[in-house]
Structure formats: C-alpha cells, structure tokens
C-alpha cells in the first residue's frame with residue numbers, strides 16, 4: 396500500500412492508500428462521518444460509514460477533535476460534487492498527535508485574533524492559498540532572472556546608509572557605532588552591476604513606516620534588479636516582461652489556489668498582455684485634475700490617485716519621470732529639465748497601487764555628491780558608492796519590486812499582512 400499526499404489522489408482512484416493528515420472539521424451522523432482533511436498539499440474529504448469500518452473504529456472517528464493529526468487508510472474515489480474532485484472512503488484511522496481546544500474554531504474570528512494566532516492560522520485555507528502563490532512568485536523570480544542572464548548578489552542587511560531617506564530608518568547599535576537595517580539593496584546592486592553586468596538582489600528590507608495602511612509592512616521582501624549598459628526604456632521592458640512572467644507562472648501552477656481564493660483568472664490573464672501603458676507624471680497630474688482631484692504638480696501620489704490612474708487603463712501602468720524633489724538622490728536627471736528624473740513607478744490596477752519603483756541612475760560623481768549633501772546624508776557613508784562613478788561609470792538602470800505588494804495583488808487580498816507568513820507592522824512583532 397502506498398503512502399500518498401492529498402495532491403496525488405487523482406493518480407490513485409480506486410486504490411487503497413495511506414496518508415498523513417490533520418482534521419480541519421467534521422460533521423455527520425451516527426452512521427456516517429465526513430472528515431475535512433488537510434495535509435499541506437490540498438484539502439479534501441474523508442468519508443467513514445459505521446457499516447464499513449465497524450463500531451469500534453467508528454466510535455474512534457466520531458471522537459476526533461479539530462487539528463488532530465493521524466494516518467488514514469482508505470480508497471480514493473472521484474467525486475465531482477466535492478471542490479477538490481476526489482474523496483477517500485476511510486477504512487481505518489491511527490491518531491498520531493492529539494489536539495485539545497484548538498483556538499481557531501470554524502466560527503468567524505476577527506483579524507486581530509487570527510493574526511495573534513498566525514502560527515496556527517497558516518494551516519487554514521486562505522493563508523495556504525496565498526502563501527503557496529507567494530512561493531510560486533519566488534521560484535519564478537529566480538527562473539526569470541536566470542533565463543535573462545542575471546546573477547543574484549546578496550546585499551547586507553546591516554548598513555551605515557539611508558538611500559531612501561532618513562525618516563523611516565530602524566536604528567541599532569553596532570558595537571561602538573550606529574547601524575541601520577537596510578531599506579534597500581540597491582546601492583550594493585549597483586556595485587554588483589559594475590562587476591557582473593546584470594544582477595538582482597532579493598532579500599528582506601526594513602522601513603520604520605509609521606503608516607497603518609493596507610499596503611505597508613515594516614519588514615518586506617524586495618527584488619532589486621540592476622543592469623549596466625542599460626537605459627530606462629529598456630529597463631521598463633524588463634519590468635513588464637518580469638511581471639507578465641510572474642502572473643503567467645501563477646496561472647500555470649496555482650489554478651487550485653486561485654480557485655480557493657475565488658480570484659478572477661481571466662482578469663489575471665489580461666495582465667500578461669504587453670506592453671503596459673506609459674504615462675508621464677505631467678500627464679498624470681493633468682488627468683487627475685481633469686477628474687476633480689485636488690493635486691498640483693510636485694506632489695507625490697496617495698492611494699486614491701494611484702487607484703484612479705491604474706483603473707483608468709484597467710492594467711498596470713508606468714507613471715514616468717517624477718519630480719526630482721520627491722525622489723531618491725541617485726535618480727538620473729533629465730537632459731532637458733532640471734525638475735524631473737528618469738524614473739518610473741508601476742501601478743497595479745484594482746486599487747493595489749505602486750508595486751515597482753525604479754529609475755536610471757545618475758552617473759556623474761559631482762552631481763551625486765551634491766545631491767547626497769542636499770538630502771542631509773553623510774558623504775563619508777557613500778564614498779564607496781561614489782567610487783562606482785569614479786572608475787568607469789556607465790549608464791545603468793534598475794528597479795525594486797515589493798514581493799508582498801505583488802502577492803497581495805495577484806491573490807486579490809485586501810491587506811498586505813496576508814501576503815507574508817509572519818507580518819511585521821507598526822503594532823505587530825508577534826508571533
């Protein structure tokens with residue numbers, strides 16, 4: 396008899412198998428028990444009838460409690476009425492680990508309660524589906540960049556610099572000096588691009604965001620590709636190819652999970668169609684003003700503006716060439732205008748907002764040095780970065796995708812805390 400996993404059930408129809416599973420829930424009568432089972436690969440039902448299993452086993456099955464772990468022996472049967480399409484006719488059950496008083500009962504629970512029990516809530520349908528899709532996005536990221544000739548370089552998490560601004564820094568002591576948790580791997584990726592041509596970093600980043608929005612975490616994972624000998628136009632093409640690749644990977648590999656979440660697959664499919672529209676910041680401001688938004692040239696977009704812009708196109712849209720004053724020091728100046736930089740944010744539709752931020756990087760030593768000073772940063776901390784402009788500086792561009800923003804959008808979740816196994820937000824450091 397084979398020991399299988401639930402996802403393999405379709406290959407064992409009519410066969411007697413053994414599987415290890417947890418009990419999610421059960422219902423039934425004195426004659427039949429319906430066991431809702433899960434094993435980490437899928438959810439399905441085991442059916443036990445007293446007539447088949449006998450008094451003693453039936454009594455044992457009837458006494459099973461939520462989240463008890465067990466081995467089950469039984470025959471796999473196709474069942475088109477059940478969501479998974481297959482069931483097990485149970486013959487025997489051996490309890491492995493008992494479970495008394497499991498806190499997440501089948502009734503409705505509030506978000507705080509579920510997040511306080513995140514270590515257990517991971518077992519439930521919604522986190523299961525979302526985090527398996529996250530896993531696909533991670534795997535597909537490595538595939539995409541390997542195929543496109545990038546190498547991964549790892550950037551440090553303890554740093555002395557604050558490239559994305561000083562207001563959102565986590566500070567820590569580092570022996571007898573100060574250190575910060577990394578806000579971005581980008582500066583190190585730029586050093587990598589000068590050594591390896593095309594690189595990407597992929598790691599946790601930290602922002603002491605005091606905002607309690609549904610898009611902000613204090614610890615999130617970012618993918619930051621950086622490409623030497625590349626201007627911004629070509630970088631935008633890499634970005635849209637990458638996003639389309641990720642979405643296609645989820646459509647190909649997570650049909651079951653998208654179904655569990657009730658996500659519209661046709662809509663997702665439409666996002667694989669390239670190119671994505673590009674609209675300048677100038678035009679975006681005009682469009683917003685024409686639609687009664689109270690915005691002036693120079694402001695950063697908030698959530699309502701981003702939502703409007705992406706919904707206007709019904710697909711992801713690049714907003715290009717933002718005002719210099721609201722962007723990071725390293726972004727390349729425009730040749731003709733001093734007030735904008737060669738940058739783009741990719742906004743996702745359906746209200747998910749900015750998922751990518753990127754730019755061409757300025758290559759001029761003196762300009763960057765003056766920008767670092769203007770931003771109130773310490774030039775000493777950036778001397779190594781300025782070296783990159785001193786020894787064979789070349790045009791280069793890059794971008795950063797927030798993994799959890801991407802997961803939230805693809806899965807259609809309301810809140811970014813669902814997109815990471817153990818979310819860190821302003822008021823959550825546990826579990």
Ligand code: 4AD
Pocket residue numbers: 559578579580581602604610611612613615617619620749750751752753754793794795796797798799800
């Ligand atoms: O736009 P950001 O700040 O850009 C950078 O950090 C650049 N160094 C990237 C680069 O050019 N290499 O952040 C990039 C992305 C955002 O578009 C968003 O998806 C995500 O990171 N992000 C966050 N995700 C979750 N919580 C937060 N607090 C985030 N802040 C940014």
Ligand code: MG
Pocket residue numbers: 740749751752
């Ligand atoms: Mg940004």
